Amino acid sequence: TSFTHAIARRPGDSVIHGLRVVDRGAPDLASLRREHAGYVDTLTRVGVTVEMLEPLESYPDSMFVEDPALVFREAAILLRPGAPSRRGEGAALEPSLRTLFPEVLSLPGEGHADGGDVLLTPEAVYIGLSARTDAGGAAALVRLLGSLGRRVHVVTPPAGVLHLKTACSLVEDHTLLATRALAEAALFPDLDVVVVPEGEEPVANALRVNGAVLIADGFPKTAALLARRGYDVRLLALDQVMKLDAGLSCMSLRW
Numbered sequence: 001t002s003f004t005h006a007i008a009r010r011p012g013d014s015v016i017h018g019l020r021v022v023d024r025g026a027p028d029l030a031s032l033r034r035e036h037a038g039y040v041d042t043l044t045r046v047g048v049t050v051e052m053l054e055p056l057e058s059y060p061d062s063m064f065v066e067d068p069a070l071v072f073r074e075a076a077i078l079l080r081p082g083a084p085s086r087r088g089e090g091a092a093l094e095p096s097l098r099t100l101f102p103e104v105l106s107l108p109g110e111g112h113a114d115g116g117d118v119l120l121t122p123e124a125v126y127i128g129l130s131a132r133t134d135a136g137g138a139a140a141l142v143r144l145l146g147s148l149g150r151r152v153h154v155v156t157p158p159a160g161v162l163h164l165k166t167a168c169s170l171v172e173d174h175t176l177l178a179t180r181a182l183a184e185a186a187l188f189p190d191l192d193v194v195v196v197p198e199g200e201e202p203v204a205n206a207l208r209v210n211g212a213v214l215i216a217d218g219f220p221k222t223a224a225l226l227a228r229r230g231y232d233v234r235l236l237a238l239d240q241v242m243k244l245d246a247g248l249s250c251m252s253l254r255w
């Protein structure tokens, strides 16, 4: 949860065509750009140097840079996103990753895996199977991460979750913020869980960075619960981003 660097990509005009499971209308472009700028500004304020990439109009969801790659200080891994409209995003990221990481690896095989399905803790990597991450992609990633010396677990989140981290996120090295459905699935025996209060499930994709916990604005019970537990909570406007089924982790790659 300590990071010095991040990559983010400015949203293009095409972002209004971004994928969404439930269509609650297209996001408002100007407001979405403000939300993205506010996010990057918050990362900067908590001590992260953000490498800003230019918009990619041919990929409406490309501002969600977390999905096509996985990064560690020592290496970056190009993944293969599960959504057909997102398949070229890895190749588009590759040149930047090559300038920023000593080594850039690629997910072997034909399977698919999205970064939104990968939860990193200090000791382990959890890969969630989803509509985007299939068994073949997960198995290939397990082997690759194993060869880098990482401990990896494949987990199956309850149905209805887009990405594993849609329903949970790390708020401390060994503490997870999770929806009740995800908490009850008991996928993480080694982690403590703070359950999101009923009705505030979309807030579960929080982002812990350098001691601060970034959450979406508009979820007062969760904000109060985290503040009571002593977290330095930062509220971010995220209404438009959330129309695209996205949250805080999706908009950056951090290391």
Ligand code: CIR
Pocket: 018, 019, 020, 061, 064, 066, 067, 083, 086, 115, 116, 117, 163, 165, 166, 244, 245, 246, 247, 249, 250
């Ligand atoms: C998608 O469906 O791929 C995008 N609209 C949202 C991606 C969210 N990414 C994430 O949770 N890591």
